[in-house]
Amino acid sequence: MAVTKDDIVARIHEVGFTKKQAVDLVETLIEIIKGNLERGEDVLISGFGKFCIKNKHQRRGRNPATGEDLMLRQRRVITFKCSGKLRDKINGLPQ
Secondary structure, eight states: OOOOHHHHHHHHHHHTOOHHHHHHHHHHHHHHHHHHHHTTOOEEETTTEEEEEEEEOOEEEEOTTTOOEEEEOOEEEEEEEEOHHHHHHHTTOOO
16 A cells, blocks of 8 residues: 555654644655756655656657557656665665
């Protein structure tokens, strides 16, 4: 099961913050990350990973339902690359 924003707020609340402080903390963090990504800036969280904006060029595609060829528009996408420490931890390797 996925961890939700409410789960994160509850964990922060357990550490000793009030519920409102925990909500404000999580919301502020998410807004900072979103703002940087909207401006095209990378977000690096040491020990966790890096969120990056990548530019995708216009390209040919196909509608899988009809088989019709079409052009996919140019767009920006968010990618995430986890840190080596996180990757090792997930794979159970020694730190």
